[in-house]
Amino acid sequence: MQTKKNLLSKIKNKSAIIGIIGLGYVGLPLAIESAKCGYKVIGFDIQQAKVNMINKGENYINDVSDIELTELVTKHQFTASTNFNFINQVDIVLICVPTPLDKYQQPNISYVKSSVESIAPYLHKDMLIILESTTYPGTTEELVLPILEGNSSLKCEKDFYLAFSPERVDPGNPLYKTGNIPKVVGGIGKNSTEVATTLYKSILNSDVFEVSSAKVAEMEKILENTYRNINIGLINEMAIICNKMNINIWEVIDAANTKPYGFQVFYPGPGLGGHCIPLDPYYLTWKAREYDYHTKLIELSGEINNYMPQYILERSSQILNRFKKALFDSQILVLGVAYKSDINDYRESPALKVIENFKKAGAHVKFNDPYIPVYKYKNTEYEGVKLTNELLKSMDLVVITTAHKKYDYDFIQKNSKFIFDTRNATKNLLDKNNVELL
Numbered sequence: 374m375q376t377k378k379n380l381l382s383k384i385k386n387k388s389a390i391i392g393i394i395g396l397g398y399v400g401l402p403l404a405i406e407s408a409k410c411g412y413k414v415i416g417f418d419i420q421q422a423k424v425n426m427i428n429k430g431e432n433y434i435n436d437v438s439d440i441e442l443t444e445l446v447t448k449h450q451f452t453a454s455t456n457f458n459f460i461n462q463v464d465i466v467l468i469c470v471p472t473p474l475d476k477y478q479q480p481n482i483s484y485v486k487s488s489v490e491s492i493a494p495y496l497h498k499d500m501l502i503i504l505e506s507t508t509y510p511g512t513t514e515e516l517v518l519p520i521l522e523g524n525s526s527l528k529c530e531k532d533f534y535l536a537f538s539p540e541r542v543d544p545g546n547p548l549y550k551t552g553n554i555p556k557v558v559g560g561i562g563k564n565s566t567e568v569a570t571t572l573y574k575s576i577l578n579s580d581v582f583e584v585s586s587a588k589v590a591e592m593e594k595i596l597e598n599t600y601r602n603i604n605i606g607l608i609n610e611m612a613i614i615c616n617k618m619n620i621n622i623w624e625v626i627d628a629a630n631t632k633p634y635g636f637q638v639f640y641p642g643p644g645l646g647g648h649c650i651p652l653d654p655y656y657l658t659w660k661a662r663e664y665d666y667h668t669k670l671i672e673l674s675g676e677i678n679n680y681m682p683q684y685i686l687e688r689s690s691q692i693l694n695r696f697k698k699a700l701f702d703s704q705i706l707v708l709g710v711a712y713k714s715d716i717n718d719y720r721e722s723p724a725l726k727v728i729e730n731f732k733k734a735g736a737h738v739k740f741n742d743p744y745i746p747v748y749k750y751k752n753t754e755y756e757g758v759k760l761t762n763e764l765l766k767s768m769d770l771v772v773i774t775t776a777h778k779k780y781d782y783d784f785i786q787k788n789s790k791f792i793f794d795t796r797n798a799t800k801n802l803l804d805k806n807n808v809e810l811l
Contacts, residue, residue, distance in 0.1 A: 377564055380499045380534070383464055384571050387411040392463035394488045396423050396453060398648065398718065399505060399540040400469035401434050402551040403576075405441055408451040410576050415463060416453040417491075427453040435716060436544055436551075461495040465572060468504045469540060471648070478655045480509055482516065489517050493524035500533040501568050504587075505540040507594050507653050509660040513537040513587035518561060529561050536560035536569035537587040539594030544647075545716035555580045559590030598653040599671055604639045605650070606674030609681055612641035612811050616688070623797045623810060641811055643774050643795045644681035644723025646712025651678070651721045682726035685811075686734060689770060689793055692809060696791070698769055701735035706758075706768040708785070709775020710742045714796075717744035724774040725750045739764070743779040762788040773798050 383389035389412060393404045396418040408414045418424055426433055430443035445451040460466065470484035485506055492502060502521065504513050518535055522528060529535050541554045556573045558581055560566030566583050573581045584590050608626070615622040622641060630638045645651040654675065658668045690700040712722035719725065724740075725748070731738045741760045742748075748755055758764060760780075765771065765788035776798035786792060786802055795811040802808065 377534075377568060380464065380501060380568055381571055383499070384568070384575055387575070389464040389572075390415065390462055392417060392460055392466045393469060394418075394457075394466065394491070395469035395471070395484075395506070396420075396427065397469065397471070398434060398436070398544060399542050400467070401427075402437055402542070403467060403469060403505075403540075404451055405437055405445065406552045407576050408445045409441065412450075412576075414445075414451045415459055416451065417455070417457055417460070418453065419455060421455055424453040424455050427451070436542075457491040458495075460492055461497075464499060465501045466492055466503070468502070468506055470506050472506045472508050472652075472656075474652050474655055479659050480656050482508060482512065485512065486516065486520070489520045493520055496521055496525050496527055496533060498527065498532045501536070501565075501572065502533070503536045503538050503569055503572075505538055507539060507598070507649060507656070508591060509656040510588045510591040510595065511660065512591060514561060530564045534560065534565040534568045535587075536565045537590045538569060538573065539590060539597075541597075544718050545713060552577055553579050555582060557582050557584060557590050557593055559584040559587045559593075561587055592657075595653055595657045598649045599657060601639075601650050602645065602654045602678065603670060603674040604637070605641075605645060606677040608639040609641045610677050613684065616811070621810065623800065640797070641795075642681065642723070643685045643727050643811075645678045646720070646722040646724075647718070648720050682723050682730055685727050685772065685774075685793075685795060686730040688809075688811070689731070689772060690734075692791060692793055693770060696769070700731075703736045703769040704767060705731050705736045705738050706764065706771045707731075707738060707740040708742070708760075708771060708773045708780065709777055709796075710740055710745050710748055710757075711775050711777070714776045715744070715778055719745055719748050722775075727772070727774055728755075739768075742775065743777055760785075765789045 391407050391412045391414045393400045394417045396416045404414045404416050430446040432439045432442050468488045470488050473481045475481045504517055518529055527533050536558055538556055538558045543549055556577060558566055558569045560569055570581050570583055612622040629636055654671045658671055661668050693700055693703055707728055710719050710722055710724040712719060728738050739758045741757050746757050771789045771792045773794045773796055776796035782799050782802055792808045794808055797810060799808050
């Protein structure tokens with residue numbers, strides 16, 4: 374097929390121009406990897422501030438190299454724009470936009486829909502569109518394809534190509550980055566799968582695994598995150614049970630982890646955070662209703678994980694009671710608002726809910742995070758405090774919600790009245806007389 378040969382040839386000689394919609398934690402690293410491999414890349418985002426920063430060579434994501442970004446922008450290998458009319462210049466479009474949930478825990482795919490609608494007027498022959506945003510199985514085929522074909526006489530698999538390839542991003546992971554994480558690709562048909570696979574093989578230093586359809590690729594991503602969601606729910610429930618039985622859950626986990634087969638380690642905490650694990654399983658829950666099926670296990674694990682911030686409040690109240698101190702009017706310091714250690718990402722972080730719960734209970738709450746001096750939650754901005762011995766000594770309770778390596782836990786322990794450690798961050802301390810673990 375001549376159309377496919379033309380596009381494959383452009384990919385092979387790196388003359389294809391790549392457009393990436395959404396310049397966040399997924400899109401920006403992918404744009405950098407694509408430009409490093411020799412492709413000209415145009416990034417699209419609705420946030421003018423992000424676009425301005427990129428075009429000045431200024432980075433806003435930890436996993437992206439400042440030097441690489443500056444070099445690629447200086448060489449005009451990578452540019453950014455809020456003007457989606459420039460899509461008419463590209464041969465390949467990768468959609469990397471958010472897919473949040475609404476207040477009813479139902480998928481909000483408005484960003485995907487608007488992105489596809491922005492592409493449709495400029496759809497042309499020899500064009501490849503890949504959706505990377507996590508979504509429910511069937512989105513590519515049932516939503517994206519009709520919009521693209523409905524706006525022109527072009528037909529998928531014949532004139533243009535469409536595939537789904539789920540993003541795999543683990544912010545702060547020193548070993549696995551965008552360039553070396555294995556990729557899964559599922560196209561609308563064999564031609565789409567072949568073209569998309571060829572593209573990723575030309576960009577990434579990793580294996581590319583082909584599946585039979587976009588639906589399979591979409592479901593695969595949901596399985597990845599549902600697996601983690603459910604297992605974290607299990608270990609959180611085990612933590613609650615162990616506390617009631619006066620058993621150290623962390624010691625239990627270490628012992629179980631000595632088994633060389635049949636066990637994968639998961640750790641409890643104050644709840645789930647991040648852009649995927651707390652949200653993605655609900656995409657499947659929502660879609661399953663269309664098939665008259667109730668996803669009992671998924672929803673139950675969600676209930677357990679969503680309960681953890683409240684459980685932190687209850688445990689904190691119990692600790693304060695032992696010192697004849699009420700939660701109301703107490704002074705509480707929360708350490709860490711990022712959803713995981715050593716990053717500056719606080720999307721869906723359980724620490725935000727923990728802080729909110731403390732405030733609702735009448736406590737005076739301060740926070741410190743070495744990576745996040747200020748955060749915004751429910752349209753209100755909160756500023757952190759400097760971590761000093763005077764501050765620690767003035768607190769009735771210090772609650773560790775994120776185990777940042779930058780923290781000097783020995784210093785924190787020596788200057789605190791009492792610490793509630795929800796992450797086992799103090800595991801290496803010799804003196805734990807004023808520390809209680811989750």
